[in-house]
Amino acid sequence: MRVSLTIKQNRSIINMRIKKLNTLLVVVTLCFAYSPVCANAGGGIINAKYYGIQEGIDNTPVLIKALEACKAQNASKLIIPKGTYGIYPERAHGAYRHIPNNDDGIKRIVFLLDGFKNFEIDGQGSKFICHGQMIPFDLKNSKNIKISNLSVDWDKPFFFQAEVVAVHPGQNAFDLAVFRECNYEIHGDELIFTNKKSKGENDWLNMAPPAQEDVRWEQNINWNIWFDPKTKAPVFNVEEAARLHTWNTKLNKPARAEELGEDLVRLYDATNRLPDVGWVLIIKGNLTKNRLSPAIHITNCKDIIIENTTVYHSSGIALIVDRTENVTLNKFNVLLPPGSGRLVSTTADATHFVNCKGLIKFDSCVFENMLDDATNVHGVYARVIDAVGDYTLGMGRGHSQQQGFVFAEKGDKIKLLNRLSLEPYATLTVESVKNINEYYFEATFREKVKDMVQPESVADNISWQPDVDMRNCIVRRNRSRSILISTAGDVVIDHNKFLDCTYAGVVIPGFVDIWYESGPVKNVIIRNNLFEDMGLGGGNAPIIDIAANINKKVSPPFYFHKNIIFQNNTINTFGRILVRAKSLENFQFKGNKINKSKNYPVVAPENGAAFVFDRCKDILIEKNDYNWGDTATIKAYNTTGMIIRGNKNIEQR
Known part of the structure; x- marks a missing residue:
């Protein structure tokens, strides 16, 4: 029997179905809202709040569980709700890491991203406070990763800071008020600073490895620098005699420390030039x-x-x-913590890139108050020890902080050069690499090498030479140089501000010793930048220093660096020297404005040269405006192809 429904009945049924559908949608929405995983087109989005992240606790295990879930579920993003979160090493991952230009060892790691792909960590403004020796973020074997919207700090600094409150010339002594975040002890007569107080008088002598929660580090007073609290920059033109040392070689006696009261220490005979009252002492230490x-x-x-x-x-x-392709830093900053009273950010560089390739890009970054450079981009020289077969060379990693570093892999191109002349003489292709230990390895090549290798040789990996693009960045108030560049890739340094560092603005090095950092440059453009008050440490530091450590006994018929343009920059300086260059072909210095500093007195010698070239070729100095009230001079040794034209107050002598 056929039943006909009225319009009213039809509407009632439809409304009931809509009501059920709405109820179902609400349930589904609530499920997603209160689930750790939310739907996303590229994979799941995991929120750390559902794993128990909260302020006032050790969030290390919480974050590890959240990351494990991200990897297991192939999530595309980890969201961390805004907050201030403590992280500690006791329950962090443990992994041995060879980290170039840092100290190797077993590291405690919180955000361990090993083998991740297409993944983002969004901190939403969160701040992570680290406690003790640890690495908050460690990325390895990963691709297409983004870290954003967060900050990192430590509860206690890895440096010692104290202000000079009194000076006693008759005793060759001065008094220090120790910064509230710093812990210190006096062992015998020696000032030691540490991250935590020792448990007993002889605790520091205990040879048994302590439990992780008892791990402490100690440092002495060596490796130090003075800062001016008014400018927050290194003290201007401090002579070497003002440096502190545990042993005073001039007086042939040790420095001596005496505790006068809580956080008040007097140092005797630590220096031969007493500091001024108000100066702030920063110590990194080299005991460990x-x-x-x-x-x-x-x-x-x-x-x-x-x-x-x-x-x-x-x-x-x-x-x-290290060994990474394509890195973009957009508003990545290294800063003093606001309101903290600290005068130092990091105890070494802000950024450092070793044997990378692709593009390293800086945009709108600020780097301040580091105890080393804003960035250092370079390769690594490996020492050639001997030939161990027709196609195999025994090689060594040159510096202690390069031990275990991956110098090369199959398919990489390697350049051999003489370490005395820096002249390359062969290019080889790697077939295999066999690591014998952290220092020594054997590299086998497709080409025969046994009868080719010269004495005093080193090797450079020319397959890993990145391009560098730095724009709209600020570097200020740091010890050492602003930036170091040693790559054969294309380099552009444009519209940046380099302010108040202790040495040169840009250093393009060429040294096969000490750090074994490799790489001549082939194409560098430095334009539209401001360089102000470079060389606070004294010594008439250049604005740009282009170096090549070629042995004086050899005179190779080649040029180590090539193609550098320094154009349309503004230089405000108290030092006379602008450019120092050695073994350089094709250099242009044009359209720059050079003014006297308004902040510091002139320290340059009156007759000192503004430009010094040694073993260079094809130099153009053109249309520069030198506003010092006198004439800038150019000195050139063993240099050909000099063109000087259209300048104001610049001449060659």
Whole structure:
């Protein structure tokens, strides 16, 4: 029997179905809202709040569980709700890490991203406070990773800070008021600073490894620098005699410390030039290793973005990257913590790149108050020890902080050069690499090498030479140089401000010793930048220093560096020297404005040269405006192809 429904009945049924559908949608929405995983087109989004993240606790296990869930579920993003979160090493991952230009060892790691792909960590403005020796972020074997909207700091700094409150010339002594965040002890007559107080008088002599919660580090007064609290920059033109040492070689006696009261210490005979009242002493120390805890370590990765992220402190380098392709830093900052009273951010570089390739890009970054450079981009020289077969060379890693570093892999191109002349003489292709230990390895090549190798040789990996693009950045108030560049890739340094550092603005080195950092440059453009008050440490530091450590006994018929343009920059300086260059072909210095500093007195010798060239070729100095009230002079040794034209107050002598 056919039943006909009225319009009213039809409407009633439809309304009931709509009501059920709405109820179902609400249930589904609530399920997603209160689930750790939310739907996303590229994979799941996991929120750390559902794993128990909260202020006032050790969030290390919470974050580890959240990251494990991200990897297991192939999530595309980890969201961390805004807050201030403590992280501790006791329950962090443990992994041995060879970190170039830092100190190797077993590291405690919180955000361990090993083998991640297409993944983002969004801190939403969160701040992570680290406690003790640890690495908050470690990226390895990962691709297309983004870290954004967060900051990193430590509860206690890895340096000692104290203000001079009194000076006693008759005793060759001065009194220090110790900064509230710093712990110190006096062992015998020696001032030692540490991260935590010892448990007993002889605790520091205990040879048994302590439990993780009892791990402490100690440092002496060596490796130090004076800061001016008014400018927050290194003290201007402090002579070497003002440096502190545990042993005073001039007086042939040790420095001596005496505690006068709580956080008040008197130092005797630590220096031969007493500081001024008000100066602030910063000590990194060299009693033990002092580059143990970078904030971010990236190795063997590709396509990494760090955005809206700030590092306030780290033991060593804030961001260290090696063997990685394509890194973008957008508003990545290294800063003093606001309102903290600290005068130092990181105890080494802000950023450091070793044997990378692709593009390293800086945009709108601020780097301040580091105890080393804003960035250092370079390769690594490996020492050639001997030929161990027709196609195999025994090789060694040159510096102690390069031990275990991956110098080359199959398919890489290697250049051999003489370490005395820096002249390359062969290019080889790697077939295989066999690591014997952390120092020594054997590299086998497709080409025969046994009868080719010259004495005093080193090797450079020319397959890993990145391009560098730095724009709209600020570097200020740091010890050492603003930036170091040693790469054969294309380099553009444009519209940046380099302010108040103790040495040169840009250093393009060429040294096969000490650090074994490799790489001549082939194409560098430095334009539209402001360089102001370079060389606070004294010694008439250049604005740009282009170096090549070629032995004086050899005179190779080649030029180590090539094609550098320094154009349309403004230089405000108290030092006379502008350019120092050696073994350089094709250099242009044009359209620059050079003014006297308004902040510091002139320290340059009256007759000192503004330009010094040694063993260079094809130099153009054109249309520069030199406003010092006198004439800038050019000195050239063994240099050909000099063109000087259209300048104001610049001439060759």
